Each structure stands twice: as C-alpha cells, then as structure tokens.
Amino acid sequence: MAKEEDFSDPRIPNRDACVLRYLVDRWAAERPEKAHVVFADGDEWTFAELQKKVRAKAAGFRELGVRQGEHVAVWLPNGPDALLAFYAINYIGAVFVPFNTAYRGSLLQHVIANSGARFLLVHPDLLPRLSEIDLAKVEQLVVTTNGEADFAPLPVTRFDSLCGDENDPLPLDRPIEPWDIQSIIYTSGTTGPSKGVLSSYLHMFSNAGPESWPMVGEDDRYMCVAPIFHIGGMGPPFVMLARGASVAMIDNFSTDEFWSVAKATQSTVVFLLGVMATFLLKAEPGPGDRDHTVKKAFMVPLTGDAPAFTERFGVDIYTIFNMTEISSPIVSEANPIKIGTCGTVRDGVEVRLVDTNDCEVPVGEIGEMLVRTDRPWAMNSGYNANPEATAEAWRNGWFHTGDAFRKDEDGYFYFVDRVKDAIRRRGENISSFEVEADVCRHPAVREAAAIAVPSEYSEDEVMVVVAPVPGKSIDPHNLAEFLIETMPYFMVPRYVRILEELPKTPSAKVMKAELRSEGITPDTWDREAAGLRVRRESFSS
Incomplete structure (x- = not known):
C-alpha cells in the first residue's frame, strides 16, 4: 500500500482515500474478505480477489507497452472485462477512455481520433465497424472473449492473455496524484460533436463521495444499471471503492426484473434516471414491490410521483443535479416535499444563476446555472484536445452548465430547461x-x-x-x-x-x-x- 501522504491543502484527501491504485491496495489489506463487486450471474469479487485480478491484468497492460499517463480506449459493454480493464488501466496510472458501444461511422472516428489512444480494447462483435473508419493513432487492438477477430484491421492481442504476475510491484514513474487525470468520458451533445471530459481522481471522488452523498455509507451496496462508458456507470464502482463498500454491476435496466435483481444482489441503493421510475410505477403491481433490500433511491428528475413511489416500493427518495463535468453541486434531503426541486447547494460548492452577460438574476427568476468548487480539481479539467470548448465553458472563472434554473426563497433549485430548449409562446416562457x-x-x-x-x-x-x-x-x-x-x-x-x-x-x-x-x-x-x-x-x- 502506498505511504499515506499529508497534503498541505486540507481540502485535498490523501492518496489512499481518492486514488484508485491506493484504494485497491488499502482495502485488500484492511477488508480482504469483504465483497467489492457482485455481478448479475452471482459471481463475486472480494477486495483480496479484486487486488489479485487487477494487479495481474495491470501487469499484462504494462507488458503490452501501456505507460503511466497514457490514454487507453475501451469499447466494451458492461461486465467483468470492462470493470477489470477500468481498474487495471488506472492501477498503472494510465487514463481510462471508454466509448459508447452504439458509436459507429463518423462519430466513432471522431472520438477515437480525439482520444489520442494507441491501444483500443474492443469486443469482437464491434470489430467490423473499425474497418469502415480511419483509426488515427491506434496501433494495437486488444480483443475480449474467444470470438472471431477476422475483421480486425490491426494487430490483435487477446484480453485473456494479458495476465502478468500478480506479485509484480509495478513501479510507477512517480506517485499517482489526486489531480492526475483518471478518465475521459465522452458526452454526446444533441447538436455538436462529442466532447471528452477530462476527469481527475479528485473529480471522481468529489462527484459522489462522502461529502457529496452522505446518505450512502460503507455498508451499502449500489446497484449500477448504467453502462460503464457513462458517468452513471463508471462513477458508482469508484465511489463505492472510496468507501470500502460494494457495487452490483448489472448489464442493463429491465422494468420486469429490476426488483428481483436488486434482491438477488442484496442492493441497498439504486439510481433511477429519466423514465426508469416512470416505467417501474406504470408496471403492474406485484409481490416483488416490497420484497427487496433497497432502502434508498436517487430519482432524477424528481417528479410528482415520488410520494407514490415511496409508498409503493418502501424506499427513501433523494434527488440531485449533476452532469459529467461537475460534482453533484445540488443535493436533496430524504423525501423532499418540494416536488420538482433538485435540492440545495451542498457544502464546498458555489452556484450562481445568471443572465446572458453572466450577471446574477434575482431570486425567483430564471438564469443559467454556473458552478465552482472550493476544493481544487473537484470538477472537470476541461475537454480533451478542445481548448475552444474548454475556454467557452469555463469563462469568467465559473463552469457554465448550459442549464436554466430558478431558485426559491428557501434556497431550493428547480431545473427549468436546457438554455437552448426553452419555448416562448404568446409572451410566456415555457x-x-x-x-x-x-x-x-x-x-x-x-x-x-x-x-x-x-x-x-x-x-x-x-x-x-x-x-x-x-x-x-x-x-x-x-x-x-x-x-x-x-x-x-x-x-x-x-x-x-x-x-x-x-x-x-x-x-x-x-x-x-x-x-x-x-x-x-x-x-x-x-x-x-x-x-x-x-x-x-x-x-x-
């Protein structure tokens, strides 16, 4: 385990509290028999097993030629391979760069070029799409499973063969720091090219760590149904790792199987994004509605159905406002009575609502939400290879979310719209x-x-x-x-x-x-x- 470091700035936690490599080693030493991850098929990795698997795979990546600080592209669906790749890449101080498995054509070509990656880990079913595009700087493909690799346009190494010595000390060029880049996550806007969000370890830690989500503790198990190439799928394993806690990694969301899977995996916390809560409420009532282990659910956005959801399924509801670039600046209490709210500003964050000139609007009026944090590196470090977008988003020292909000007299925030999606009808803003x-x-x-x-x-x-x-x-x-x-x-x-x-x-x-x-x-x-x-x-x- 890394020697604990006391940073001079008290706002920055020690490396073994927020850097993935040191967290893996810490919990393997302190909680070796505790489960860190369970999968839908019942497979389970304790912290001790996790450390062995991660070290062996990290040694394999090192032997392949991956170096500290290098970007490694990962194009995989949810599952053990994707999670192991994420941890192993970070364990040697490299940068995890996941891609959406729906990407193809010009969009796929754009993100591969933007990533600057020499290595691409890919599922064999996705290989034919690579033959249609320019692979930019990619030199080597790493292919999972035993599927065919006939369509591979570049040299192939099998993921299973990347298996070095789990006892290899894997020396680093220097310690991995909290402000080092951990990942690049691509956000697909609805009008322009995807942007790669540069996220440090400290950004990921701040995003849903103990200070941002105090309602989630070390005894919880977080059921993750979002794909690992989104912040909603990549964040949960890391934030539960930061707590020495566990995560259930599920392939995808299913209305019919949601509560039975939650029970089978003994999950206590779930995240319901978009229409997930609506789907669950509109499903026919059944015996599984209360026969589960879930205690807490994040509902985003918080709708008028929240009380009915709590009554039917017996869970406490929380809500937040977040996006890939920021770190949960707005968080609610349990079962908020102000329906439609996103919550209030959490400690360590400043939020302003402004007009088009970045001038603050009065309470009750609509303005774009701007955010900054007290802790250094607690939000994104810009957009990868896109200085223009970085400068635009971070102008005047604040991150511009592009989202319109209003705030009431009690300090509660309400999402109104994406700024570009607002409607004006006969003198009324809608x-x-x-x-x-x-x-x-x-x-x-x-x-x-x-x-x-x-x-x-x-x-x-x-x-x-x-x-x-x-x-x-x-x-x-x-x-x-x-x-x-x-x-x-x-x-x-x-x-x-x-x-x-x-x-x-x-x-x-x-x-x-x-x-x-x-x-x-x-x-x-x-x-x-x-x-x-x-x-x-x-x-x-």
Missing part, C-alpha cells in the same frame, strides 16, 4: 422539461419531448412528441383533454406527434434538434384543427 413531466403523467405515455415549432402568430407553438407504454396506445385528443385539466392554459401543447421510440443520441439523450428540424409532419395531430381550443381564464372585477 419549460419543455415541465411540459414533458406533465405529459408523462398520462398513463399511456412512456416518454415525451416538448419542442417549439413556428406559430402563424409569432413566437412559438408547443409540440410534444410522445411514445406509448408497451401494450398501450395514445389518443391525442384524450391526451390533450387530460393536459387541459392538469397544466396552465399557455403550456397545453397544440401539436401531438406519436412515435414508437423517440430519436436518441448514443448516450440516450433525446435528439430534440432532429425533432425540431422535422417540425410539423403529416402525421402530427393539431389540437386547434380538431376544434379543441384552450382559453385564458377571465375573472370578474
């Missing part, structure tokens, strides 16, 4: 996020996207594009009548378009730019043309 939340309360709607489309009167009209719950159909007239009763008159969508699935980026963000460009299609239903009009309320004087 949050597409709030429209979508109301639309998704309809029992037949699985997911929704609200967009602005041109109005013949000026400004915008509101359009929603919806997808149905499996086995159900959406009647646009019925949906409109439902919304007239539940939302302000000016927010009620004029147009409804029904699709089986909403178009999404490889990181599962709805492609609103594509929907806006398609506009009012022939299959779009028009509420006003159907004779269903909404009137402003009048009041007697």
